Amino acid sequence: MKKRSKKISLFWEGLFKFLTHGAGIFILILLFSMLAVLTYVAWPSIKKFGLSFLWSTAWNPVTNQFGALTTIVGTLVSTALAMILAVPLAFGVAIFLTELSPTILRPIFSVAIELLAAIPSIIYGMWGLFKLAPINADYIQPWLSKHLGFLPLFQGPPMGIGMFSAGIVLAIMILPFMSSVMKDVFEMTPKVLKESAYGLGATTWEVVWQVVLPYGKRGVVGGLFLGLGRALGETMAVTFVIGNAHQLSWSLFMPSNTIASTLANEFTEASSPIYLAALVELGLVLFLITFVVLGLAQWWLNKSVPKEAR
Amino acid sequence: MRPRSQANRKLINFISLLASGIAALIGIAFLIWILWDVIAQGISAINWQFFTQLPAPPGIKGGGLANAILGTIIITAIATILGVPIGILAGTYLSEFGSGRLATTVRFLSDIFVSAPSIVIGVFVYAILVLPMHSFSGLAGGVSLAIIMIPVVTRTTEEMLRLVPNQMREAALALGAPYWHMVWNVAYRSAKAGMLTGILLAIARVAGETAPLLFTALNSPYWPQGLTKPMANLTVTIFNYAMSPYSDWQSKAWGGALVITVGVLAANIFARLVISSKRNKG
Numbered sequence: 313m314k315k316r317s318k319k320i321s322l323f324w325e326g327l328f329k330f331l332t333h334g335a336g337i338f339i340l341i342l343l344f345s346m347l348a349v350l351t352y353v354a355w356p357s358i359k360k361f362g363l364s365f366l367w368s369t370a371w372n373p374v375t376n377q378f379g380a381l382t383t384i385v386g387t388l389v390s391t392a393l394a395m396i397l398a399v400p401l402a403f404g405v406a407i408f409l410t411e412l413s414p415t416i417l418r419p420i421f422s423v424a425i426e427l428l429a430a431i432p433s434i435i436y437g438m439w440g441l442f443k444l445a446p447i448n449a450d451y452i453q454p455w456l457s458k459h460l461g462f463l464p465l466f467q468g469p470p471m472g473i474g475m476f477s478a479g480i481v482l483a484i485m486i487l488p489f490m491s492s493v494m495k496d497v498f499e500m501t502p503k504v505l506k507e508s509a510y511g512l513g514a515t516t517w518e519v520v521w522q523v524v525l526p527y528g529k530r531g532v533v534g535g536l537f538l539g540l541g542r543a544l545g546e547t548m549a550v551t552f553v554i555g556n557a558h559q560l561s562w563s564l565f566m567p568s569n570t571i572a573s574t575l576a577n578e579f580t581e582a583s584s585p586i587y588l589a590a591l592v593e594l595g596l597v598l599f600l601i602t603f604v605v606l607g608l609a610q611w612w613l614n615k616s617v618p619k620e621a622r
Numbered sequence: 623m624r625p626r627s628q629a630n631r632k633l634i635n636f637i638s639l640l641a642s643g644i645a646a647l648i649g650i651a652f653l654i655w656i657l658w659d660v661i662a663q664g665i666s667a668i669n670w671q672f673f674t675q676l677p678a679p680p681g682i683k684g685g686g687l688a689n690a691i692l693g694t695i696i697i698t699a700i701a702t703i704l705g706v707p708i709g710i711l712a713g714t715y716l717s718e719f720g721s722g723r724l725a726t727t728v729r730f731l732s733d734i735f736v737s738a739p740s741i742v743i744g745v746f747v748y749a750i751l752v753l754p755m756h757s758f759s760g761l762a763g764g765v766s767l768a769i770i771m772i773p774v775v776t777r778t779t780e781e782m783l784r785l786v787p788n789q790m791r792e793a794a795l796a797l798g799a800p801y802w803h804m805v806w807n808v809a810y811r812s813a814k815a816g817m818l819t820g821i822l823l824a825i826a827r828v829a830g831e832t833a834p835l836l837f838t839a840l841n842s843p844y845w846p847q848g849l850t851k852p853m854a855n856l857t858v859t860i861f862n863y864a865m866s867p868y869s870d871w872q873s874k875a876w877g878g879a880l881v882i883t884v885g886v887l888a889a890n891i892f893a894r895l896v897i898s899s900k901r902n903k904g
Contacts, residue, residue: 321800328802332719335711336728339772343731346746353749404645412643423894428653430823430890432830434857435879438864439656442663442872484652491649515635538737545739547833552864572741572833579745579837595745599738606734614730 350596357589365593371558373583378590380571380597382558386475387570387598390550391543393479398487399536405487406494407520422495429488437552440481445472445553448480453565468563471555476564478554485549486539493535497528530612537609545602547572571598657883664880667873677843677859680868687878689845693760693854696846697839698829700764705771705828706821712772713779718805720780729780735773743769744834752838760846760853763839767828774827778820782813819893826889830882832857856882 351358357365361378368379409421449472456466501524509523525532555567556577571594582588671686678685716729747766752758786809794804810817840852841859856878863875 324802325800328805329719332711332715335708335776336715336720336725338708339712339728339732339735339776342769342772343735346742349746349749350742353753401645401649404642405649407639407642408646412639412646424650427887427890430826430886431656432832432857432882432886434830434832434860435660435883436656438860438875438879439659441864443655443659484656487649488653515631517635517638518631521638541737545737545741547739547741548861551861572739575741575745576833576836579748580840592745592749595742599742602737602739602742603734606737607730610730610733 346599347596350592350599354589354593354596356586357593360586361590365590366597369558369560373587376584376586378587380594382560383569383571383574383594384597385560386554386568387544387572387601389564389568390475390478390482390554390570391540393475393564394482394486394543395536395540397480397483398490398539401483402487402490402494402539405491406498409491409495410498410524411516411520422492425488425492425495429492432548433485433546434548436481436485437548437550440477440549441552444481445477448472448477457565464562465564468561468565470565471567473553473555473567474565475554475568478550478568478570479564481549481553482543482546485546486543489542490535490539493538494532497531497535498524500531501527534609534613537605537612541602541606541609544605545572545598547576551576571595660876660879660883663873663876664878664883667877668880672874672877676845677874678870680866680871683870685874687856687859687874687881689842689854690856690859690878691881693839693842693846694829694856696849697760697763697767697835697853697855698825700761700849701767701771701828702821702825704765705768705824706775708768709772709775709821709824710779710817712776713783714805714809716776716780717783718801718809729777732773732776736777739833740766740770740831741833741836744836744838747834747838755850757850758838758840758852759850760839761849763835763853763855764849766834766838767831770831770834771824771828774824775821778824779813779817782816782820783809785816786812815896819897822889822893822896826886826893829889830857830886832861836861 357378361368365378365380366384367381368377369381370377370379371382372378405425409418409425413421449470453466453470453472453476457468457470460466505523505527506519509519514522550570551573554569554573556569556573557567558569558574559566561568575591575595575598579588579591582591671684672688673686673691674688675684675686676689677687712728712732716725719725720729743766747762747769751762751765755762790808790812791804794808795801799807835855835858839855839858841862842852842854844854846853860875860878860882863871863878866872
């Protein structure tokens, strides 16, 4: 090391501290300025429509009447549908990866799952539009309305484009992410615990259900919430197939909308200032919803899972 | 536990394991199906023109997406230049100074930030860059991707720096090295492979983002014309082409999808190889 005068060394020390602390604080500033800027740009809409923006179903760019209810409901329904389909599958995949598959194949399977989680969501959306939607329209939706058509959920024209397809594409998209989170949690169970249960004569299922799952319960719940947060804000997987229609319907087959898909479809077409403000306010609502969901998930995980295990 | 007969327990075990096996099969089958379609449909669209020529107008055969590929590379490069240094510095802060309340808050918020909806970040950048500059721009696209990148790089940098044993830090400090010198020459040096992997994964992640580019970089049928003009990019082009009624454009969209998928997967595999080769050596 070259000899340096003390002054220069102190200067570098100060600069280093300043830069690192500054970068950390920058993240805070970024997050809060996002909130502030979105609120500022959305202000005309917040002032004009007030709180009733949240439960109004109006969406009329011609008369400049805007409300968020249809898109909020669409966001919640598509996410719920995706979770109902993806959670059991992810659970099955995780059990398969940790307990059933041959030991030699496990690393290959888990790398494959993580690679699939890295595929951009636009690929899933596009596949949904060209491949899944026609199959839904021709086979699955007619079958569902024939056999379960007494439920209002499965009535309506089988078009392929709509809430039903959006939910399925979203489910496929979050499946690898949730499986790999659940797999990581399951793998945290100490071997000794599992071996003792096997030693007492438990079957594989009993070990999973009564040892592995209770041990990793909090991690699984946290992981599900993380998946939920992603599904709520997902844009591209949904926009391709949801049909972009501002309407509330009991039927899952009807075209619908989520907050993210509305932004993706209409943002560049916003012709009047109030239209733009209403769209930004939708973005603000989405930001707050996901912030709360993800915040709860993080808080829950930080509280429950010891640092070393994460 | 309720007493159950042996046969009953074995039956329950069999049924539930069968169900989980089937669930795994369904999940994996869907994912293989998607990859298969992307490869099969994409390959037929890819040829030399695809990588070298501008897009053709609708209805006319031929042309390529060269401008979009170049645009995506430029936008991703801007994001990397802006996002990586801030991310590394913030990660260093969390790992080397991060024990106080402020650091806990930063850590918590960047964990949330990692999964924040990317389209909202697009709206934010639209408000701070596109509105004042009165134009969509490649720069705005790069900034929005950088914002997505920062928390990802921050968290992986912190995790990798935490793997560096404290004894090494103490040894360097005991020899009289100033703190910044220790971080630069000891901590960064031993965490280098992991940090590079994290950066590579973050780049791969933002390269496939579409939503934040829709109203920042927008899209364009021309070659990139400077950072303050709308810039063609692969993902928005895929979106526009796939939604168009022209079969030639739809086929181009599949080609673009294949390019993005191969790129992202290759970066991921490469990053994983870097980690594992380092681990074997160390």
